[in-house]
Amino acid sequence: MRILFTFIGGSGHFRPLIPVARAAQAAGHTVAVAGSGGRTAEITAAGFTAFATSEPRARTADTASSAGVAATPVDVPDPAADLRELAEGFARRGGRRQAAAVLDIARDWKPDVLVRDEVDFGSAIAAEVLGIPCATVIVLAAGGFLRKEVIAEPLHELRSEYGLPADPGLAMLDRDVVLSPSPPAFRDPRFPLPAHTFAFRPGPAVPAAPERETPTVYFTLGTVYTSTELFTRVLAGLQGLTANVVATVGSQVDPAVFGPMPPNVRVERFVPQDQLLPRCSLVVSHGGSGSLLGTLAHGLPSVLLPLGADQPYNARRCVELGAARVLDPVTVTPDEVRATVSAVLADEGYRHAAERLQRETNALPGPERTVPLLEALR
Structure with missing residues (x-):
């Protein structure tokens, strides 16, 4: 055929x-x-x-x-548009x-x-x-x-x-x-x-991830998003965590624009998601369907910054199911990022909710x- x-x-x-x-x-x-x-x-x-x-x-x-880190601010989400x-x-x-x-x-x-x-x-x-x-x-x-x-x-x-x-x-x-x-x-x-x-x-079915003494947080806004201003704010918040951080910024953004990072933070254009997720404890993302389903397949909770299209709908569903918290990408501050990620990592309820969806996926x-x-x- x-x-x-x-x-x-x-x-x-x-x-x-x-x-x-x-x-x-x-x-x-x-x-x-x-x-x-x-x-x-x-x-x-x-x-x-x-x-x-x-x-x-x-x-x-x-x-x-x-010279352009602050020159591409995040657009205000416009569902009607x-x-x-x-x-x-x-x-x-x-x-x-x-x-x-x-x-x-x-x-x-x-x-x-x-x-x-x-x-x-x-x-x-x-x-x-x-x-x-x-x-x-x-x-x-x-x-x-x-x-x-x-x-x-x-x-x-x-x-x-x-x-x-x-x-x-x-x-x-x-x-x-x-x-x-x-x-x-x-x-x-x-x-x-x-x-x-x-x-x-x-x-393939993904086994439940073991708990790790030092968590790893993965941060992505997908493959096409280029607001360096939002990346900068989120990275500033993640730097203050007691965690390893891996961020991918897409092919159109040079990681060097964000300046030197502490030893626990790695910024790349792209790393295959399947290589990162087995080592992660939490994902910060825009809530795109591909990123989010990969996250849930690995039983990981999320902090979501929905930017448009289907992302607000995915984010709302994740919150309803207890697997995520949502932040406003337009107004979010580094302090909010740090506090929210810390809270989700500390509350096992988010991980348990994500693991329920992982078990359903595996079945x-x-x-x-x-x-x-x-x-x-x-």
Whole structure:
């Protein structure tokens, strides 16, 4: 069987597809991945045939210099603007671009099944035009950010452009198999997934982490965030902890702009999360779905600084489940960071809540169990 995996956006939309794609490869199926032109090297490095659905954007130089640490303040989160970008950027402009590109790729490559990330709306339309099944992989863990009423208008317009029949309930988005790489308990019950959703564990089961005499705190704001001002404030707070600290600031920020660090603090552009989390006691992050699910898979509590998109929804769910505390990224001070991280480390309730989600994750079937569901779609 030939399976075309598709995504729109960055690494956070590609990485949830990888375990399923690798499982399909291991089962003997022919796999390719279609994503933006700027991601083809990442797709190839992961071991897949890559198709570009757009031209790569020109790379920029480092955005932070030694003179610019305070020049990129954190933007005030704007939930309404994030929803407009979902509707206009992902559904209207991105959906139109992706539908055309995936149709061209699929007509030449001839997949039997498409598997898309959940905000790749154009690929769902392309699959319907071609008359082939389209499975969906959830990339927004807690739910709430992607709501059908937000994206209905641009998707109805796009369906009309392709001569597809009316779909008032947008059944196209979850008509076929839905795959969720997260523990069901993490999903906000106010935004349930379809009943036919299959939850799976994206990686190997992770044993409970031993308690350590000196904790290690991991700090990340994801792979694309570049507010050096927020990094500076958080790092200043973490420096005062009796803990080892590892911070990753992304490819566009030079760690040198933050100046000399004490021996217990290490600042890097990037370190693979899977290398760090087994040694950690707590994670400070933006609450992106990928970072957060990795954190919970290792049974670790969080201190969260949600910046936009799905992050506030994930943060709220973590608080409801007792696995995190949340700080305001706009107003947070170093003292608040230090006090909050210290409090979460000292209160075993946060770790126990995270470990409950870890146990649920470990009990899920592995990604190899998704393959028969895809095979049944053919």
